[in-house]
Amino acid sequence: MIELREAKKWFRSGGEKVPVLRGVNLRVEQGEYVAIMGKSGSGKSTLLNLLGTLDTLDGGEYELAGKAVHKMSKRKRAALRNKEIGFVFQHFHLIPNLSVYHNVMLPLTYSKRRWSKKRERVMDLLEQVGLAHKKRQKPSRLSGGEKQRVAIARALVNEPGLILADEPTGSLDEETTESVLHLLDRVHKDGATILVITHDMEVAKRAERILFLKNGVLEEWSDEAAYRV
Amino acid sequence: MKLLTGFKLAWFGLWSNRFRVLFAMMGVVIGMFAVIVLSAIAIGVKDTMMKQMGGLGAEQILVIPGRVLDTTSGQKDLLSGLTSVPSTLTYEDAKAVEEVENVRSVTPQLETVSFVQWGEGEGTQRLQAAVVGSTDQYARVQHAELAEGRFFTKEEQEKxxxxxxxxSNIHDGLLGKEQVPEESRDGGTPEAEPKPWWQRLLGTVTGQASAEEKAESLVGKDVMIGETSYRVIGVLAPNATLGSSTDNNVVxxxxxxxxxxxxxxxxxxxVEAESTAVIDQVDVDVFSAIKENHQEIDFSVVKQDQMLEALDRVTSILQVMLAGITLTALVISGTGIMNVMVMSVRERTREIGIRKALGATTFEVMVQFFFETVLLCLLGGVxxxxLGYAFVEVWNANVSIFSLVLPMWAVKLALYSSVVVGTLFGIYxxxxxxxxxxxxALRFE
Incomplete structure (x- = not known):
């Protein structure tokens, strides 16, 4: 499903190249639930942007669903993103002027697939996350947990193979964290590949595999890594 | 993504930000309103003047005092080539012109200013009026209609x-209609509803304040001009208009x-020729006939087409002015729109990031924001x-000094301009x- 080989990424600061990812190798199989942990500034979000095709590699190769992402044009990456990836962000990233319904509908607007029953699809997902009754409300009227449930519904609407979640419970309290994680568990059980980036061990423990990002490379989980977290 | 979807997204984007859109649109609305109203005024003025001059008729010739100099191209320069000299044209000249071959009629006019008086004692009304001496053809030539009574006949003229x-103004003024308060009117007619302030104001501007409010008439009565008494046989209908009006005349x-x-x-x-086919010859013959009575050429003979040509040059100045105003309005409103849209793009940076994360391509985002600007401008234009159309309608319903004309090309121009503005200023x-x-974009705070 996901294969990163010697992935490199650097940023420019004061005219100098600052490496963030120094050669990341990652392989995630279809239907896996993987958590990536790391300290603040370790490059977790950069890695997620690369995996989500929001950013491009400065070196290495990236294959997603059998397609060489590193060779793709912007347009093709956008299409791949729309079809194969669902995002769940820490700050929800819902469009404030759109209703709950239209926020969930948004990925279908850009979809190349022919959806015969878009309305039903959106409403079905809103039912699943328990927010069908709030479909006309603007995100500003929702609680943090509700916003994240809307974001999850939006991530699932195009039936993507991969869900990328960046600190999905970072802005939630304990109770709503549990409900959101439970929702992700359900999505995983339905067959989706889930890759969660978090620094919260309780969130990471829900995954089948935990990876640790340090000094720009990924390490398999170990007690030493756990200690560092 | 189909263009229709782009349009839908743009519409949705505008609707979602409707309050900001409303303010952003004001520039275009005011710009287009100004273009429409100014176009209507410019064309209205042109049409009115064209009608007045064109009303002379293609087979008619105007003889005026003073010499109209020729331009370098040999045409009469009615705009700046008219020399100002006292009139030496006489009724004898008119009689001479009547003898010219192919002349159907001659309508001479002479004018002075005098006091007209009616009534006795304290109720006496005394007004200054333009006293015009002319023939029975005057009303036809001036396009003046009678409100009541009749015009004088050729026999009365000869006798x-x-x-x-x-x-109409002189008639109403002599009756003191404007001074008579509503309460002191005779009879039991129900009081008319008071007019709103703007209608009263417009009424004042057009001089029609109370023309219809009085039933009394001077037809059949005698009024004094200087020391001489004259019988009023008719009253001209109001024809307040640009340039020449008969409202303050006594004929x-x-x-x-x-x-x-x-x-x-x-x-x-x-001077009216038998037909347009002989107009050039009549023009020459009229000139010769008058010249025989004059030692020098201190008069001019002008055909309708020459006057229209002069008028066309005047109105072309209006058109250039209009084009300038339109261009200025477009640039100002376009710059305003672009400013607002650039601000909007900045404010919606995260939204753009979200859309792209969800699969929107560069082209799709561009189409959305481009159509937003075009729609914004089109909506503002509409x-x-x-508003411009409403202004023209209200003006034409209440003001008779001249009509505003809103041709279809001006409507199209306004709509096309708003699309052009949206297109040009929406690209960036x-x-x-x-x-x-x-x-x-997703990290933008």
Missing amino acids: KAKVIVLG MPIETALVQTDMKNLTKMV IGLG PALKAARMNPSK
């Missing part, structure tokens, strides 16, 4: 009858005017057009939005 036809037969007043020289003479914000890096 030097002391009969006059009053302009009497020219033969009477020559005897009863000290007027001797004509202010103008309208509203401005609607759209490109700015489209080129955003999604990962950076």
